[in-house]
Amino acid sequence: MRLVLERRAETPLALRIGSPLLAVALTLLSAIVIFAALGHDPWRALHIYFVMPLSDSWGLQEVAVKATPLVLIAVGLALCYRSNNWNIGAEGQFLVGALAGSWLALATHGAPDGPWLLPAMLACGALGGALFALIPALLKTRFGANEILTSLMLVYVAELLMDWLVRGPWRDPHGFNMPQTVIFEPEATIPLLMEGGRLNIGTPLMLLVVALMAVLAARTLKGFEIRLVGEAPRAARFAGFSETRLTWTVFALSGALAGLAGILEAAGTVRQLQPAISPGYGFTAIIVAFLGRLNPVGCLVAGVFLAITFIGGENAQILLRLPLDVTRVFQGLLLFYVLACDTLLLYRVRLVRGAAA
Amino acid sequence: MTPPLVEAQRIVKRFGALLANDHVDLLVRVGEVHALLGENGAGKSTLVKMLYGLLQPNEGRILWQGRPVTLPSPKAARALGIGMVFQHFSLFENLTVAENVALALDAAAPLPEVAARVAELSAAYGLPLSPGREVWRLSVGERQRVEIIRCLMQDPKLLILDEPTSVLTPQECEGLFATIARLRAEGRAVLYISHKLEEVRRICETATILRQGRVVAATDPRAETAASLARMMVGGDVAALRHEAAAESDAPVRLSVRGLSLPAEDPHGTALRDVSFDLRRGEILGVAGVAGNGQEELFAALSGERLAPRAGQILLDGAPVGREDINARRRRGAAFVPEERLGHAAAPRLPLSENALLSGHAANGFVRGGLLDRGRMLGWVDAVTRAFDVRKGPRDPEARALSGGNLQKFVVGRELLRRPGLLVVAQPTWGVDAGAARLIRQALVDLAREGAAVLVISQDLDELLEIADRLAVIFHGRLSPARPVAGLTREEIGLLMGGAGFAMAAEAG
Incomplete structure (x- = not known):
């Protein structure tokens, strides 16, 4: 008796939705094993991880605050991945976006001038992220360099650039030598949605972007072009679409969204620049994109789920003294299971009896 | 025993x-x-x-x-x-x-x-x-x-x-x-x-x-x-094709190719060398040849998937289109059917409606106010299905779910439904059952009778002899002069397909 994989002619809709849910279930199962192995009561740990973040207003707001950058980045990455462009460097684009927008905040510091400042900062952030993302696009289309490697390595460039700026030229002179900039002026800070929380207008902005991207992906010719180039490059050429131009477009778009997430984080949640501005949003967003089936609305759901693991991880750190690395392990396992479960979409597993072989 | x-x-x-x-x-x-x-x-x-x-x-x-x-x-x-x-x-x-x-x-x-x-x-x-x-x-x-x-x-x-x-x-x-x-x-x-x-x-x-x-x-x-x-x-009678070869015509030239040379795209490809021919309205020109002698390159150059070195090397209704891309040529009334059904003519994992969009987005009005008109795309699929007897289960299945013959009827029908003025088609019935092949060939003949110019690139000599008015042979990227099918024997064509008669031209070039 043995298992064989048979290619499916069509993928049922139930499986498309079921496969990521199965991946989540397997991750939770693994989590139980890991908690038990670490000597904790698995049920209490799961409660702390996945239920506590949703049990009060503060927790819910925090989830939204964390989900905002994750989803913003992930919807851009989803477009990239759909078209077979493997942008792994969103973390770097996020940081460069934060740097570019913050530059404007710092340049006008002490003399902020008018309501144009905040929109201009957001535009600068998006532009910075987009330009930084165009480097791997240029290297890919002009020299045939693998974009996975170049985009990933550029993350280190961005991190070191950030390090240098906040320790050097941009350091707050009255900051006791801490590696951070001054706190931005109120005019250069993203307005809060309500008093007594951290939720700012970044979250509704993110929801707007998700809606726009959903329309772009499903209802416009550009969305079709993205899918077609990813599915069948030769057919895309027959349709008259240029793969090179599309590579530039999706890198610029995903870079812009990552950069926008970066400046929203810097000017909204943190309100200054510091090296630890991102707990790895750009990398976690890759998991969000795949868990969300490379679909903008799916990314929204997946982003909220991953945000919960971030908050839950912080809770667990405090209440169980679990290292934050456990969160990373969960996120990694989740991506692993998502990709593994995707096999079920393309293949049917059958049990073959007897000596047919 | x-x-x-x-x-x-x-x-x-x-x-x-x-x-x-x-x-x-x-x-x-x-x-x-x-x-x-x-x-x-x-x-x-x-x-x-x-x-x-x-x-x-x-x-x-x-x-x-x-x-x-x-x-x-x-x-x-x-x-x-x-x-x-x-x-x-x-x-x-x-x-x-x-x-x-x-x-x-x-x-x-x-x-x-x-x-x-x-x-x-x-x-x-x-x-x-x-x-x-x-x-x-x-x-x-x-x-x-x-x-x-x-x-x-x-x-x-x-x-x-x-x-x-x-x-x-x-x-x-x-x-x-x-x-x-x-x-x-x-x-x-x-x-x-x-x-x-x-x-x-x-x-x-x-x-x-x-x-x-x-x-x-x-x-x-x-x-x-x-x-x-x-x-x-x-499992039934295969009806004969209704077709009589057209006489030498003086109808206006629709497609004219002048001294087209194009280097090979990959090391094992074939370069086009000094290809010239005229294709008139109402005429079917067959291009015969053994696979790998430049057919793919010829298709790519005529469709605009690859651009010609100079605009004037390809004239469509007298306009130089050699530097125009495939969609610009489609807007001028040209239509194309490549050899490979899956992966080139159609995307296997996209539904038929989106495969209709694939070649029709430039000229068929599938995009309105920046948004896709899904109703119109589905309507197009229905029309192709009716006109070309495409057998399928659901209304809008993925392309890979169709059998070879039915998908071929779809990708040919998708173009014919536009009533193109010029159709360039490669291997129209390759790997297609006899019934579908007959239907496709008849459709090509009918299209030409209605005044379109049709270029058929095929390795199937029987097919070309059946539907073409004139025939040219491609060998090592060169195209022989086109000759009326009526006066040709299989032996002559065979010799050309094997390269005889090209030797002098090769040395001169």
């Missing part, structure tokens, strides 16, 4: 819901040339893949010289004495003939020994080949000889040939038939897969005919007519 060489009994093979072989019986005797006839999708390839150990039957058994055997792998089949030459070759382009043969041997042997044996076999079986040549330098016919010799190295008792003549010139076919006669004389059996009836009647003494996975007849093809064989294959 000696038992038959190989016998398949009540073989059943399922692929998911599809029943590819439905209790199939096949019996091949020693020293017999046995035809396996059937349309595409009838289950011929599935059956022989089981005989060669590539697939396992779900039910039924295979007997070899009277004893039941299981064939878990091609290696096991080769050990019994079964060899197979596939339709699509598996040769390493950058290696020599002898190296390719040596790599395929089940027991390793020193290269000089292999080379000597290749030379010996090629002389003995009338398969001229030089063992030291790299494969990329070889014509398709020569590559097929490499594959045959590779099988003969194993001294097979049964040789399976899958559609061997589909890539050969008429002269090369004669050579292959002589080789087959030689194999038979030595007492080897040949299982000959084909859908070319005249060929089968000439060289085979037995034929098993498959239709929709079932054996419909086992007969002596020499006692049948081509028409009766076709009826068994298709």
Whole structure:
């Protein structure tokens, strides 16, 4: 008796939705094993991880605050991945976006001038992220360099650039030598949605972007072009679409969204620049994109789920003294299971009896 | 009485819901040339893949010289004495003939020994080949000889040939038939897969005919007519085409190509050299030639997938379009059908409506106010389905869910529905069943009668002789002058396809 994989002619809709849910279930199962192995009561740990973040207003707001950058980045990455462009460097684009927008905040510091400042900062952030993302696009289309490697390595460039700026030229002179900039002026800070929380207008902005991207992906010719180039490059050429131009477009778009997430984080949640501005949003967003089936609305759901693991991880750190690395392990396992479960979409597993072989 | 060489009994093979072989019986005797006839999708390839150990039957058994055997792998089949030459070759382009043969041997042997044996076999079986040549330098016919010799190295008792003549010139076919006669004389059996009836009647003494996975007849093809064989294959009469070749016309020229040269895109591709022709309204021009002689490049240049060096090298209704992309040419009323259905003409995993959008987004009004008009796209699919009898389950299935013939009807119909002024089509009926092929050819003829200019690039000479008004041959990237089909013989065309008559032009160029 043995298992064989048979290619499916069509993928049922139930499986498309079921496969990521199965991946989540397997991750939770693994989590139980890991908690038990670490000597904790698995049920209490799961409660702390996945239920506590949703049990009060503060927790819910925090989830939204964390989900905002994750989803913003992930919807851009989803477009990239759909078209077979493997942008792994969103973390770097996020940081460069934060740097570019913050530059404007710092340049006008002490003399902020008018309501144009905040929109201009957001535009600068998006532009910075987009330009930084165009480097791997240029290297890919002009020299045939693998974009996975170049985009990933550029993350280190961005991190070191950030390090240098906040320790050097941009350091707050009255900051006791801490590696951070001054706190931005109120005019250069993203307005809060309500008093007594951290939720700012970044979250509704993110929801707007998700809606726009959903329309772009499903209802416009550009969305079709993205899918077609990813599915069948030769057919895309027959349709008259240029793969090179599309590579530039999706890198610029995903870079812009990552950069926008970066400046929203810097000017909204943190309100200054510091090296630890991102707990790895750009990398976690890759998991969000795949868990969300490379679909903008799916990314929204997946982003909220991953945000919960971030908050839950912080809770667990405090209440169980679990290292934050456990969160990373969960996120990694989740991506692993998502990709593994995707096999079920393309293949049917059958049990073959007897000596047919 | 000696038992038959190989016998398949009540073989059943399922692929998911599809029943590819439905209790199939096949019996091949020693020293017999046995035809396996059937349309595409009838289950011929599935059956022989089981005989060669590539697939396992779900039910039924295979007997070899009277004893039941299981064939878990091609290696096991080769050990019994079964060899197979596939339709699509598996040769390493950058290696020599002898190296390719040596790599395929089940027991390793020193290269000089292999080379000597290749030379010996090629002389003995009338398969001229030089063992030291790299494969990329070889014509398709020569590559097929490499594959045959590779099988003969194993001294097979049964040789399976899958559609061997589909890539050969008429002269090369004669050579292959002589080789087959030689194999038979030595007492080897040949299982000959084909859908070319005249060929089968000439060289085979037995034929098993498959239709929709079932054996419909086992007969002596020499006692049948081509028409009766076709009826068994298709399960009904195939109507003749309504077409009479148009006389020399002085209708306005729609497409004019002037001195078009285009370098090859990849190292093993073919460069176009100084291609010139005129195509008039109401006319079908056929481009014949053995695969790999520049057909793909010609299609890419005419469609605009690759741009010509100068705008004036391609004129569409007098306008220089050589530097315009494919969509600009579509907006001028041109339409294109490439050779590969899946992956080129259509995206396998996208629904038909989006495959209609694929070639229609520039000229069919599928995009309104920046948004896709899904209703209009679906309407287009429905219209193609009606006009071209596309058989499918759901209203808008993924392209890969359609059979080859139905998808071909869709990709041709998708373009014809636009009433194009110019249609460039490559291999319009390649791997398509007889019914669909007839429908497509009739549609091309009708389109030309309505005043469109049609260029058909095909390796199927019968098809071109049936529908084309004039015929040109492409060889090593050069195009011969087009001549009226009426005055042409198959021999003349065959010689051109083999390169005779191009020699002087090549030296001059």
